[in-house]
Amino acid sequence: xxxxxxxxxxxxxxxxxxxxxxxxxxxxxxxxxxxxxxxxxxxxxxxxxxxxxxxxxxxxxxxxxxxxxxxxxxxxxxxxxxxxxxxxxxxxxxxxxxxxxxxxxxxxxxxxxxxxxxxxxxxxxxxxxxxxxxxxxxxxxxxxxxxxxxxxxxxxxxxxxxxxxxxxxxxxxxxxxxxxxxxxxxxxxxxxxxxxxxxxxxxxxxxx
Numbered sequence: 700x701x702x703x704x705x706x707x708x709x710x711x712x713x714x715x716x717x718x719x720x721x722x723x724x725x726x727x728x729x730x731x732x733x734x735x736x737x738x739x740x741x742x743x744x745x746x747x748x749x750x751x752x753x754x755x756x757x758x759x760x761x762x763x764x765x766x767x768x769x770x771x772x773x774x775x776x777x778x779x780x781x782x783x784x785x786x787x788x789x790x791x792x793x794x795x796x797x798x799x800x801x802x803x804x805x806x807x808x809x810x811x812x813x814x815x816x817x818x819x820x821x822x823x824x825x826x827x828x829x830x831x832x833x834x835x836x837x838x839x840x841x842x843x844x845x846x847x848x849x850x851x852x853x854x855x856x857x858x859x860x861x862x863x864x865x866x867x868x869x870x871x872x873x874x875x876x877x878x879x880x881x882x883x884x885x886x887x888x889x890x891x892x893x894x895x896x897x898x899x900x901x902x903x904x905x906x907x
Contacts, residue, residue: 749792750801753784753797757785761808771823778809788801795844799841799842800852807860810867829907832873839884840894847886857885860884877905
């Protein structure tokens with residue numbers, strides 16, 4: 700929405716008390732904005748602190764969710780909720796590195812339970828696996844946009860991911876069938892035109 704000069708002028712003429720009242724009314728309706736402002740203005744924790752805390756939360760919640768792996772619909776609901784927490788963290792802190800690292804960490808934590816996942820019928824875990832593969836493609840896309848100084852740290856997550864994929868033959872095959880080249884699981888090997896590659900894969904009906 701664009702605001703006219705007249706509207707901006709009218710707002711600027713509010714008294715300090717009126718402005719404060721308006722701000723607090725708006726913040727009550729937008730909890731995310733409230734958290735973002737709190738972080739930017741007075742929070743003593745840094746982005747790194749918040750990211751480390753999120754890793755702990757992800758580890759604990761995936762561990763608890765793993766009890767419901769046999770109920771794949773519910774398990775995926777729980778995983779999506781954890782993913783939503785990562786999204787909120789990124790929006791509050793504008794943590795571009797965390798947007799990649801935390802999502803890769805989440806995938807690795809899920810695949811840490813390969814033994815349990817391997818006991819499920821492939822039909823039951825298909826939606827979860829496609830969800831994870833989409834996350835991998837998104838993480839690789841975002842990695843390519845990060846400063847190269849971050850790549851070494853990202854590669855640790857990608858190396859761990861590669862090992863986890865090797866430990867799950869059905870997931871591995873589904874990755875291959877959906878166009879994932881495992882050579883890309885190293886930051887420097889992600890093609891420059893990676894977004895176009897992903898669009899091409901999706902246009903052929905994959906990643907669904």
